[in-house]
Amino acid sequence: MSDLLYSEVENDLRASVRDLLTDRSPWTSVLARVETDKPYDLELWRTLAAEMGLAGLLVPEDLGGAGASAREVAVVLEELGRAVTPTPFLGSAVLATSALLAAGDTETVAELAAGQRIGTLAVPLTTAPHADFPSSVRVEDGKLTGRVGSVVDLEVADVVVVPAIGADGPELHVVPTASAGVTVTPITPLDLTRRIATLELAGVESRKLSGDAATALRTALTTGAGLLASEQLGVAQWCLDATTEYVSTRHQFGRPIGSFQALRHRLADLWASVSSAVAVSRAAADALATGSDVDIAVAVAASFCSELAVHAAEEALQLHGGIGMTWEHPVHLYLGRAKSSELALGTPERHRDALATLVDLPA
Amino acid sequence: MTDLVAKVEQFLAEHPTAGADPVEWLGARFDAGLAWVHFPVGLGGLGASRSAQQAVDEAFLAANAPQPNPAAPVIGYGMAAPTILKFGTDEQKQRFLRPLYTGEEVWCQLFSEPGAGSDLATLATRAVRDGDEWIVDGQKVWTTMAHVARWAILVARTDPSLPKHQGLSYFVCDMTDPGVDVRPLRQITGEAEFNEVFLSGVRIPDAHRLGAVGEGWKVATTTLMNERVTIGAHAAEREDGLIGAVAKTWRERPELRTPGLHDRLLRLWVDAEALRLTAERLRQGLAAGQPGPEGSAAKLTFATLNQAVTGLDVELHGEEGLAYSDWTMRRPKDADWASRDAGFRYLRMKGNSIEGGTSEILRNIIADRILQLPKEPRSDVDIPWKDLPR
Numbered sequence: 001m002s003d004l005l006y007s008e009v010e011n012d013l014r015a016s017v018r019d020l021l022t023d024r025s026p027w028t029s030v031l032a033r034v035e036t037d038k039p040y041d042l043e044l045w046r047t048l049a050a051e052m053g054l055a056g057l058l059v060p061e062d063l064g065g066a067g068a069s070a071r072e073v074a075v076v077l078e079e080l081g082r083a084v085t086p087t088p089f090l091g092s093a094v095l096a097t098s099a100l101l102a103a104g105d106t107e108t109v110a111e112l113a114a115g116q117r118i119g120t121l122a123v124p125l126t127t128a129p130h131a132d133f134p135s136s137v138r139v140e141d142g143k144l145t146g147r148v149g150s151v152v153d154l155e156v157a158d159v160v161v162v163p164a165i166g167a168d169g170p171e172l173h174v175v176p177t178a179s180a181g182v183t184v185t186p187i188t189p190l191d192l193t194r195r196i197a198t199l200e201l202a203g204v205e206s207r208k209l210s211g212d213a214a215t216a217l218r219t220a221l222t223t224g225a226g227l228l229a230s231e232q233l234g235v236a237q238w239c240l241d242a243t244t245e246y247v248s249t250r251h252q253f254g255r256p257i258g259s260f261q262a263l264r265h266r267l268a269d270l271w272a273s274v275s276s277a278v279a280v281s282r283a284a285a286d287a288l289a290t291g292s293d294v295d296i297a298v299a300v301a302a303s304f305c306s307e308l309a310v311h312a313a314e315e316a317l318q319l320h321g322g323i324g325m326t327w328e329h330p331v332h333l334y335l336g337r338a339k340s341s342e343l344a345l346g347t348p349e350r351h352r353d354a355l356a357t358l359v360d361l362p363a
Numbered sequence: 364m365t366d367l368v369a370k371v372e373q374f375l376a377e378h379p380t381a382g383a384d385p386v387e388w389l390g391a392r393f394d395a396g397l398a399w400v401h402f403p404v405g406l407g408g409l410g411a412s413r414s415a416q417q418a419v420d421e422a423f424l425a426a427n428a429p430q431p432n433p434a435a436p437v438i439g440y441g442m443a444a445p446t447i448l449k450f451g452t453d454e455q456k457q458r459f460l461r462p463l464y465t466g467e468e469v470w471c472q473l474f475s476e477p478g479a480g481s482d483l484a485t486l487a488t489r490a491v492r493d494g495d496e497w498i499v500d501g502q503k504v505w506t507t508m509a510h511v512a513r514w515a516i517l518v519a520r521t522d523p524s525l526p527k528h529q530g531l532s533y534f535v536c537d538m539t540d541p542g543v544d545v546r547p548l549r550q551i552t553g554e555a556e557f558n559e560v561f562l563s564g565v566r567i568p569d570a571h572r573l574g575a576v577g578e579g580w581k582v583a584t585t586t587l588m589n590e591r592v593t594i595g596a597h598a599a600e601r602e603d604g605l606i607g608a609v610a611k612t613w614r615e616r617p618e619l620r621t622p623g624l625h626d627r628l629l630r631l632w633v634d635a636e637a638l639r640l641t642a643e644r645l646r647q648g649l650a651a652g653q654p655g656p657e658g659s660a661a662k663l664t665f666a667t668l669n670q671a672v673t674g675l676d677v678e679l680h681g682e683e684g685l686a687y688s689d690w691t692m693r694r695p696k697d698a699d700w701a702s703r704d705a706g707f708r709y710l711r712m713k714g715n716s717i718e719g720g721t722s723e724i725l726r727n728i729i730a731d732r733i734l735q736l737p738k739e740p741r742s743d744v745d746i747p748w749k750d751l752p753r
Contacts (some may be wrong), residue, residue: 004644005651244734259737261727267734268726272660279640279657303633352629361613361632363625 002286002293004279010075017054017079020047025085027330033086034192034333040086040156048087049115055093056113058223063106065113070223070288074230074281081234081309084193084333091120091153094227099161099220103172103211108159117158121220122175122199124150128346129221129298130354133214139166143181143203144173152344154197155186162199162206163217170213173206180204191340193333222298225345226284229301233277235338236305236312240270242331243316250321263319270315273308280304299355303348309338367415371397371422385429389465392423398464402448406456407464414650431466438507439463439470443516446586450533450574459514459535471512473503473536473560474583478753480505481724483518484527484580485751488562490519490534497521497534497572499542499565505718509545509558510694512538517567518583521576523749530748531579535571542566552710553690587720588658599639605672605708606635608701612679619679628679631672638664656733663725666715673712676705 006014024044033039049055057073059065066072073094080089092112096119100109111117123134137146144164154160154177162173177184183200209216244267247258257263284301287294313335317324324331342348356362378391392398393407400415402408424430431440440463447459462468479486488501499519509515515536522530536543542565547555574582602610613620613628638661645657677684688704700708716722730736743751 001643003647004640005647005653244736248735248737255740256737258730259739261739264730264734264736264739265723265726267736268729269663271729271734272663275655275657275660276637276641276664279644280637282644283640300633300636303630304637349626352626352633355629355632356625359610359632361610361625361628362617363620363622 002283002290002297004282004286006075006282007071010072013072014075014079016052017048017076018082020044020052021079021083021085025083027084027333030084030086030193030333031328031330039192039195040088042156044085045087045118045156046115048089049093051115053115054089055097055115057093058097058101059109059113063113064110070227071282071285074227074285077227077231078234078237078281081231081337082238084235084238084330084337086193086195088118088120088153088156090194090224090228090231091151091157092118095121095152095220095224096157096159096161098223099172099216100174100209102216102219103161103209103213105174105209105211108161108174111159118153118156119159119161120151120153120157121217121224122148122151122154122160122162123217123221124148125152125196125340125344126150126347127221128350128354129218129225130346130350131221133165133170133217134163135165137162137164137201139164139171139173140203144175144201144206145203146201148199150187150196151199152194152196154184154199155195160199161209161220162201163213166208170217172209172211172213172216174209175201175204175206179206189336189340191336193337194340221345222294223288225302225351226288226294226298228341228345229277229281229284229298229305232305232309232338232341233274233281235309235334235341236270236274236277239309239312239316239331239334239338240267240274243267243270243319246320266315266319270312274312277305277308296355296358299351299358302346302351303355306342306348306351310335310342313338367397367400367409367411367419368422370395371419371426375423375426375428380426380428383429386465386467388429389431390461392428393461393464397423399444402460406448406460412650412652414652417646417650431464438472438512438516439468442472442586442589443470443514445589446516446533446573446582447535449585450582452570454570455535455573463514468513469508469511471506471509471515471538472586473506473509473515473517473562474586475505476502477504481721483583484531485748485753486518486520486531487753488517488519489523490521490532490567492521492569493566495569497532497567497569499534499536499562499567501562503560503562504548504557506545506558506560507556508696509538509560510547510555511696514538515560516573516586518579520748521579524747525577526745527743527748527751528580529577531583532576533573533579533582534567535573536562536565536567537571540565540567547692547694549692551713552707553687554693554695556695599643601636601639603639604635605669605676605712606632608705608708609672609676609679612676616679619681624675624679627675631668631675634664634668635672638668656729659725659729659733662719663722663729666712666722669712669715673705673709677709680705 053066056065057068061067112119160175181202181204185198187196280301284297287297317331323329396409398407400409400411401413476486490497490499517534517536521532542563544561546559548557548559549555648655687706
């Protein structure tokens with residue numbers, strides 16, 4: 001049975017990430033930043049990635065990483081979700097890093113681990129682990145040509161891992177975004193705190209990775225989907241905490257609205273779901289760390305936590321009443337993150353579809 | 364923990380399971396301290412940590428050892444035993460725990476009344492002191508297995524002039540007393556798993572009181588908290604429980620499948636897995652000495668899930684779902700739901716959100732104790748019970 005509790009090391013890691021984010025990424029700063037041309041605080045990223053060594057958690061020590069596991073990454077993501085901090089952690093430290101590790105790269109992954117460069121994975125963020133290998137980029141005369149929409153964290157990426165179809169089928173390539181022929185076009189995102197952009201490649205030079213491309217991509221997407229569940233837990237936890245606090249102080253009809261049973265019961269139900277999300281997301285992180293029961297644990301976590309985060313954000317908005325509809329209150333940042341994350345790395349329905357095969361409950 | 368497993372091995376070597384009389388064998392297990400290892404020595408335990416129990420249980424299961432009597436184990440094991448351990452005198456512990464464990468004596472719970480369900484503290488059953496005895500009069504309801512029980516845990520009012528939570532005391536009631544009248548209470552399933560119990564001049568020795576006079580609510584709260592943990596946190600294997608029955612039908616009967624039912628089934632499968640992991644996390648937390656509040660969540664989720672799963676089960680059965688196996692009024696001695704049809708399970712599970720604390724009461728508890736939300740205004744807590752409108 002997987003270990004579903006947080007270890008002491010994980011709790012310490014959580015405390016240090018939370019302290020940093022409380023200081024450097026309060027929601028007021030996040031809100032102030034999201035409409036500027038610098039939505040990502042790259043100073044904060046350097047602290048997280050390089051000084052605290054969090055970009056290299058998944059990377060073995062001999063490649064300059066921390067040699068930790070998905071369990072620790074999950075704890076970091078919970079905190080990043082709780083603070084809706086705009087960072088390229090998902091794109092760089094999770095997706096690109098997992099793909100590079102799985103494809104046997106030792107060069108770029110070390111730079112990402114050290115926080116020297118930011119990477120991402122060139123797939124639409126909606127891509128599910130079980131999707132067909134993408135075919136929108138082709139290798140022609142040894143150069144990459146094609147277009148990929150909705151690539152996460154691409155705006156700030158120095159390097160992208162690009163799935164492409166070569167003469168013999170799927171390949172993975174590493175491309176610096178500064179290369180000639182690369183065009184990055186930002187998309188105005190529903191989630192202001194996580195940026196997406198379109199990548200266009202017009203005959204671009206690249207470095208081909210040697211490992212099995214299809215397996216490496218699938219590993220990266222599975223890792224991403226399983227760990228995103230922890231970020232979604234963090235989003236949901238903030239929504240529950242903030243709403244509990246708000247209804248305890250907001251008065252109507254001569255008493256705090258949190259004393260009305262209609263609201264108390266909704267929050268009690270939400271708390272019960274969040275408790276389950278803790279167990280489910282821990283199970284996925286543990287499965288990714290140990291390599292056992294990965295596909296089922298990830299599909300369950302992705303389905304459960306995606307829907308929970310959206311539900312929590314929607315409940316938070318409703319129970320905040322009018323203030324929840326305003327720009328000045330942060331609940332919209334959480335709703336945007338939750339709803340976008342529901343689509344990211346496979347919708348709940350796609351994951352249940354995968355589950356149907358995995359647990360032998362066919363249509 | 365490995366020491367304990369070695370102890371189990373040694374015990375099994377000395378007490379072969381094949382052909383053993385279950386009561387005698389379980390008695391020996393109790394005497395060896397391997398019943399509840401966290402109970403004190405001499406009372407079925409070894410004073411070990413609670414976390415060791417699972418390894419011990421698993422070792423006995425693997426050896427195909429006799430299991431405790433399946434008749435009403437929840438009340439005796441889950442509720443009466445921990446309450447007696449916490450509040451009982453030495454004599455009470457010596458008298459009650461061993462036969463409770465071996466199954467020689469089945470227990471039931473005389474708590475709910477026709478006028479006191481969710482608001483249990485309103486209960487009206489009276490216990491009046493008469494020398495070394497108490498004389499009890501009243502009516503209880505929803506008493507599981509009262510028809511086979513030897514003993515009952517009972518909450519009764521001993522001082523009507525106090526506010527409702529303060530005037531209660533907690534007793535062990537002898538179900539063979541001539542003043543105890545157990546009548547079957549037929550339920551929506553057609554059978555009578557529960558009973559009404561009429562208490563007329565029942566004489567309970569003061570030596571069978573658990574906890575101090577007037578402290579009955581505190582003792583009952585211990586019982587009820589254990590009840591919720593027992594009801595909610597028992598899942599183990601994947602597809603354990605009701606989801607397993609539907610999944611089995613789905614696999615074996617492809618002709619029944621429809622696209623709409625498919626997505627519902629998968630959603631419920633995910634929810635069942637989430638509940639299983641929540642219960643497992645609760646268990647791991649308890650074992651590590653970090654008891655979490657997830658027990659309340661598990662009981663709440665368990666009820667909702669069981670009702671959704673059994674509803675789907677009936678629909679999946681199509682034409683067969685219209686039929687019901689047997690409406691005959693029976694008084695079952697165990698809760699063998701797996702062998703009954705989908706319709707029975709559908710009807711029975713409607714009780715999951717009512718028994719052991721309604722889902723609404725549970726949400727109030729979560730709101731108060733865990734989320735610490737502002738409480739609802741109340742007008743009943745400071746008024747003497749006798750003056751409360753009823």
